Amino acid sequence: MRIKRFYALWLWSALALMTAGIAHANLPIQHWQSANGARVYFVKSHGLPLLDVSVEFDAGTRRDTVEKSGLASLTSQMLDLGAGGLSEDDISRRLADVGAQLGATIDPDRAGMALRTLSGKRERTQALDLMATILQQPDFPAAALEREKARVIAALQEEDTQPGPIGQKAFQSALYGSHPYGLPGAGKTATVAQLQQQDLRDFFRRHYTSESAVIAIVGDVSQAEAASIAEQLSAGLPRANGALTPLPEVTPLPQAETVLLPHPASQSHILLGMPGISRSDPDYFPLFVGNYILGGGGFASRLTEEVREKRGLAYSVYSHFMPLAQPGPFQIALQTKRDQADEALKITLSTLNRFIDTGPTAVELRHAKQNLIGSFPLRIDSNRKILGYLSMIGYYKLPLDYLDQFAKNVDKVTLAEVKGAFKRHVDMKKMVTVIVGGDGKK
Amino acid sequence: MLRKMLLGVALLGLSGMATANPYEHKLANGLKVIVKEDPRAPVAVSQIWYRAGSMDEVNGTTGVAHVLEHMMFKGTRKVPAGQFSKIIAEAGGRENAFTNHDYTAYFQQLQVDNLPLAFKLEADRMANLVLTEREFSKEIKVVMEERRMRTDDNPQSLVYEQLNAVAFGAHPYRHPVIGWMNDLENMRVEDARAWYQRWYAPNNATLVVVGDVKHDAVFRLAQKHFGALKPHALPPRKPQLEPQQRGIKEVTVKAPAKLPYVVMAYRTPVLRDAAGDWEPYALDILAGVLDGHPAARLNQSLVRESRLANEVGTGYSAISRGPGLFMIEGTPSEGKSVAELKQGIRAEIAKLQRDGVSEEELQRVKAQVVAAQVYQRDSMFYQGMLIGQMESSGMSWRDEKTLLQKLNDVTADQVREVARKYLQDDGLTIAALDPQPLETKQPSRSLTGERHAH
Numbered sequence A: 001m002r003i004k005r006f007y008a009l010w011l012w013s014a015l016a017l018m019t020a021g022i023a024h025a026n027l028p029i030q031h032w033q034s035a036n037g038a039r040v041y042f043v044k045s046h047g048l049p050l051l052d053v054s055v056e057f058d059a060g061t062r063r064d065t066v067e068k069s070g071l072a073s074l075t076s077q078m079l080d081l082g083a084g085g086l087s088e089d090d091i092s093r094r095l096a097d098v099g100a101q102l103g104a105t106i107d108p109d110r111a112g113m114a115l116r117t118l119s120g121k122r123e124r125t126q127a128l129d130l131m132a133t134i135l136q137q138p139d140f141p142a143a144a145l146e147r148e149k150a151r152v153i154a155a156l157q158e159e160d161t162q163p164g165p166i167g168q169k170a171f172q173s174a175l176y177g178s179h180p181y182g183l184p185g186a187g188k189t190a191t192v193a194q195l196q197q198q199d200l201r202d203f204f205r206r207h208y209t210s211e212s213a214v215i216a217i218v219g220d221v222s223q224a225e226a227a228s229i230a231e232q233l234s235a236g237l238p239r240a241n242g243a244l245t246p247l248p249e250v251t252p253l254p255q256a257e258t259v260l261l262p263h264p265a266s267q268s269h270i271l272l273g274m275p276g277i278s279r280s281d282p283d284y285f286p287l288f289v290g291n292y293i294l295g296g297g298g299f300a301s302r303l304t305e306e307v308r309e310k311r312g313l314a315y316s317v318y319s320h321f322m323p324l325a326q327p328g329p330f331q332i333a334l335q336t337k338r339d340q341a342d343e344a345l346k347i348t349l350s351t352l353n354r355f356i357d358t359g360p361t362a363v364e365l366r367h368a369k370q371n372l373i374g375s376f377p378l379r380i381d382s383n384r385k386i387l388g389y390l391s392m393i394g395y396y397k398l399p400l401d402y403l404d405q406f407a408k409n410v411d412k413v414t415l416a417e418v419k420g421a422f423k424r425h426v427d428m429k430k431m432v433t434v435i436v437g438g439d440g441k442k
Numbered sequence B: 001m002l003r004k005m006l007l008g009v010a011l012l013g014l015s016g017m018a019t020a021n022p023y024e025h026k027l028a029n030g031l032k033v034i035v036k037e038d039p040r041a042p043v044a045v046s047q048i049w050y051r052a053g054s055m056d057e058v059n060g061t062t063g064v065a066h067v068l069e070h071m072m073f074k075g076t077r078k079v080p081a082g083q084f085s086k087i088i089a090e091a092g093g094r095e096n097a098f099t100n101h102d103y104t105a106y107f108q109q110l111q112v113d114n115l116p117l118a119f120k121l122e123a124d125r126m127a128n129l130v131l132t133e134r135e136f137s138k139e140i141k142v143v144m145e146e147r148r149m150r151t152d153d154n155p156q157s158l159v160y161e162q163l164n165a166v167a168f169g170a171h172p173y174r175h176p177v178i179g180w181m182n183d184l185e186n187m188r189v190e191d192a193r194a195w196y197q198r199w200y201a202p203n204n205a206t207l208v209v210v211g212d213v214k215h216d217a218v219f220r221l222a223q224k225h226f227g228a229l230k231p232h233a234l235p236p237r238k239p240q241l242e243p244q245q246r247g248i249k250e251v252t253v254k255a256p257a258k259l260p261y262v263v264m265a266y267r268t269p270v271l272r273d274a275a276g277d278w279e280p281y282a283l284d285i286l287a288g289v290l291d292g293h294p295a296a297r298l299n300q301s302l303v304r305e306s307r308l309a310n311e312v313g314t315g316y317s318a319i320s321r322g323p324g325l326f327m328i329e330g331t332p333s334e335g336k337s338v339a340e341l342k343q344g345i346r347a348e349i350a351k352l353q354r355d356g357v358s359e360e361e362l363q364r365v366k367a368q369v370v371a372a373q374v375y376q377r378d379s380m381f382y383q384g385m386l387i388g389q390m391e392s393s394g395m396s397w398r399d400e401k402t403l404l405q406k407l408n409d410v411t412a413d414q415v416r417e418v419a420r421k422y423l424q425d426d427g428l429t430i431a432a433l434d435p436q437p438l439e440t441k442q443p444s445r446s447l448t449g450e451r452h453a454h
Helices: A002-021 A072-078 A088-097 A121-136 A142-159 A163-176 A187-192 A197-207 A221-235 A284-296 A304-310 A338-358 A360-373 A385-395 A402-411 A415-423 B009-013 B064-071 B082-092 B114-125 B132-154 B155-167 B180-186 B191-200 B214-225 B279-291 B297-305 B337-354 B359-378 B382-394 B399-407 B411-424
Strands: A032-033 A039-044 A050-057 A101-106 A112-118 A214-219 A257-260 A266-274 A315-319 A331-339 A433-438 B023-026 B032-037 B044-048 B092-100 B104-111 B205-209 B249-256 B261-266 B309-316 B323-331 B428-436 B445-447
Touching: A002 B082, A032 A221, A039 A221, A039 A385, A050 A121, A050 A385, A050 B359, A072 A101, A072 A112, A072 A197, A072 A402, A088 A112, A088 B297, A088 B359, A101 A121, A112 A121, A112 A163, A112 B359, A121 A221, A142 A187, A142 A197, A142 B297, A142 B309, A163 A257, A163 A315, A163 A331, A163 A433, A187 B214, A197 B249, A197 B279, A197 B382, A214 A221, A214 A385, A257 B399, A266 A338, A266 B132, A284 A304, A284 A315, A284 A338, A284 A360, A284 A402, A284 A415, A304 A315, A304 A331, A304 A338, A331 A338, A338 A415, A338 A433, A360 A402, A360 A415, A360 B082, A385 A402, A385 B309, A415 B104, B023 B214, B032 B214, B032 B382, B044 B382, B064 B092, B064 B104, B064 B132, B064 B191, B064 B309, B082 B092, B082 B114, B104 B114, B104 B382, B114 B205, B114 B214, B132 B155, B132 B180, B132 B191, B155 B249, B155 B261, B155 B428, B205 B214, B205 B382, B261 B337, B261 B411, B279 B297, B279 B309, B279 B411, B297 B309, B297 B323, B297 B337, B309 B337, B323 B337, B337 B411, B359 B399, B382 B399, B411 B445
Parallel strands: A039 A214, A257 A433, B032 B205, B249 B428
Antiparallel strands: A032 A039, A050 A112, A050 A214, A101 A112, A257 B445, A266 A331, A266 A433, A315 A331, B023 B032, B044 B104, B044 B205, B092 B104, B261 B323, B261 B428, B309 B323
């Protein structure tokens, strides 16, 4: 009885919080286009003498082909290793001299660069000049290219011996077949070995165009300064030469498939899933909220409760939707001692099956909303996190008030919507199962 | 794996916007409360740091500090097992914990109005944890899975574990934080209980709060929730000083992998007297000269120029309860051996010991230190981490200004001097991975599929 009273008190305060959380995010995003068509997103933040800038393009690994798998990744990796006649060492030293951090970013959809610098005039000018040179005049020097190819190939060979990457690559491939989402992002040893300087130049000219650029700026500059930064970064970019080749549709799997891969590791790595949803899918919020309950909410999730808390079968188990420009993967993953693999798989499948069948309870849905709405301020509590949202909003062309509407969109999800969305998108009869290690039985 | 962060990078984030910030207050029961006001977002992070890490464990119970960390989520008389995390989640919070050689820490990130909830729960489990056989028997299995995942199936982690086991003969840093598997297999709930009773007390803890708070209100809140907890005497801590090393030590680890890997670890001092010491500051700058940016010496020479290595890195942490190591790690490139890479690293060290560093290199490292000071203030969590790590290692957040000044005062001569003094074979331990081919007797199989995944 004592426990209940204690608990009820907290629940009340959590609900009060939820109401507070529904208030707008109040993150005024300025948006415009640069002279040559780059989309610019800016949030002014004067709390720290700090400036974060990212420039991203429709140049992620989905722009790879089977024959030249690894090209998108290698292109992004090579950008700052020689540009406008500056050597890689010149570039690294000039950045280090002002304490700036510049790095390539890449995922299945997007590629580009992100810069963090002090916002003082001297530091930011030197850092932005370098960033502009790197984005507009990369040299892809032959010697550095040969070396980076060798490094990528060595890393790929290493990955091919480790159970985690082996499982992840087999999973992607089984989900997507020959669609580029099924290709390993860094390529394969054979394809990377074939890549030539001209391939990188062509890829760059085709994909790193001002029309596809999304420039995100957060920090201690005025809007006029942000505008001139955006002009500087976009001015010398290649211009688009017609639309990019349309990518094939992601097709649903025709049937279930189980892939067993031998490995001597002490744990089996188990991956389950199928192609999920695109960023524009109307089921985005029901699946986002529902997945929190299934396996996205850590200790609040059913998978962690069943697999870890009740039975001690795994340290980590989760489910995840990765919404991309086209349907990205829905994935469940766990690792468990190899002789427990069958048991852990059975529990995972029955947990998933029950969730699809009956959906969450009203209490679970309420708790999920409390967390997702209540924790929203934590998603935008630093410049770097805000930069990530600006870049995402820009690339996927989400509404400018996406963050303001986030809490409302979570709050209006219903039990029926969660249940319906999972039934539509997670068909256990067409699920891929990958097991690396284990006893080889099925 | 190596802590690439420079000392300065690690510390300078502490400086607040107002000179009085952070604020410190000690409750009568010995709990130290440190508050850093940061109004940039309407959130706060609360971290409680216990000065009890794996280095406080005794024979046969390695890993118990970390096991207890897991058990801290398994319930009190008021809050049933598993509810801690759920209550925080339902309040829109995030929470977790981490254990290190030097400390164990627990944290919650919440909207600022919910800070009382975090304090209430954290104070409750500081004194009222209920450790049952039933919960323990499940959780120890989780910890063993964690060990398999992090260490046993990770070749580079195995190397690092062996490196510490060999580098230290007497000091408990020789044991892995997660514990040896056999100790985990033989651990009992009584071991966890004894650990809890020994170390979990307000007088062995520091509460750190960073966020959109007022320090005096946080002090009052801490008094309200933690004030009634009773302190108790802590057992004496034996220094367990590592005897002087008298010659090179080497160890090889065989594991399924493709690429070799090597770590060279030199015994070094760490900070004990912020104002009086100078060597740890010079070692920290030395780490920056070797590996502070992509054109720093090791990457420039061994990866970019001679192409001996695919990767190189340097790690040194001046803030530590136990003895220090200055580590250089690397992966040889295709066709190169660990022996050749070691030779290449040694040649770079010899060059530095002979010719020293240029003023330009020195200034470049210091510029990065200054910038990192600002960058780290973008994360409340990280600001709290820095305060907690300092306090747990016997330093104070108040030493920050001194640390800054001393780092800035490091001269090129001092960098060469510590390189000469400490990067010597007699204090060196080398651990290398000898990669073993995977046995592929079992063929890959694909069932019921037309697509092929392999």
